[in-house]
Amino acid sequence: MFRYVKFISVVLMSIGIIAFILNSCFHSHKYQLIVGDKLTPLGRFTYGPWEAHLDGQNVANYMGSKEVTSVARFFSDVERQLTFELLPDGSVKYWFKSDYDTALAKRLSPDKNGEVHDGKYKPMKGEIKKIYRGDIWKANYTDSAVAINFGKNDFGLSPLVGKYTQLGSDYFEIRQTSFFDSTYDGKPTTYRRVVTTLFSHPYTNSLTK
Numbered sequence: 187m188f189r190y191v192k193f194i195s196v197v198l199m200s201i202g203i204i205a206f207i208l209n210s211c212f213h214s215h216k217y218q219l220i221v222g223d224k225l226t227p228l229g230r231f232t233y234g235p236w237e238a239h240l241d242g243q244n245v246a247n248y249m250g251s252k253e254v255t256s257v258a259r260f261f262s263d264v265e266r267q268l269t270f271e272l273l274p275d276g277s278v279k280y281w282f283k284s285d286y287d288t289a290l291a292k293r294l295s296p297d298k299n300g301e302v303h304d305g306k307y308k309p310m311k312g313e314i315k316k317i318y319r320g321d322i323w324k325a326n327y328t329d330s331a332v333a334i335n336f337g338k339n340d341f342g343l344s345p346l347v348g349k350y351t352q353l354g355s356d357y358f359e360i361r362q363t364s365f366f367d368s369t370y371d372g373k374p375t376t377y378r379r380v381v382t383t384l385f386s387h388p389y390t391n392s393l394t395k
Contacts, residue, residue, distance in 0.1 A: 219274065225355050227327045228274060233355050235271040239386040248378040249370065259381070264341050269388060270320070272334065278320030280336060280343075285316045325350065332360060346383070357386045 219229035242260035246253055270280035286309065321337035332350045336343040348362035362381045369375060 227325065227353060230353050230355050230358070231272050231323075231325060232274050234387040234389055235269050236358075236385040237269045237388050238265060239357065239384040241266070244382045246380045246382070248380065249375060254377070262342075264343070268343070270334070270336070272323050276322050276324065278323050278334060278336060279317055280320055281314050281317045282341075286313055348381075357384065359384050 218226050219232065220226065225233060238261060242258045244256060245259050246256040248254065264282070267282040267284050268280060269283065270278060272278060318339065319337070320339075321335035323332070323334040325332045330349045330351065332346070332348065334346040336345065346360055346362070348360045351359045351361060360383050362383075364379045364381075365376055366379060367374060367376055
């Protein structure tokens, strides 16, 4: 009986050691920004602030696997002004271009032809007057799920929850999927709606210094 209990203890201890090693390896890689000379998914998400790359989102409706409609939804002024940063510790901070000082705002203002010539700006210390603290962000690097929560705010900013695609060091997409009921040929039908938003960096941080 004693030898049986001892054997079970050894087995459980061995399982515990293996689990600890695997867990340590997983987490050490999970929280690294760079492996070798390449950015990890976490490193790409945190490489710099993000802003909407285009003037709006693509909204596509599907019936089964068939796309039935695809239209653009233009951003509100708040959405166009929004810049947010995802930090390695899981926190979120954000600000708006309208909060910049006069000099920076002038550099970012469109000219008479509607063009902005200094798009890849990097604000100096103090140029952003107000930086807000959001809630948290999470990403699952196995199934590409991502959730970015701006927390309670007065700007009407809702969480971004969906699947990320094309995650690079300077761009990524979020695809948000929902379902709604309607009719087709007089029959009740469930449609799938996919809202795609592309984000890019106004500037990047250096992770090699």
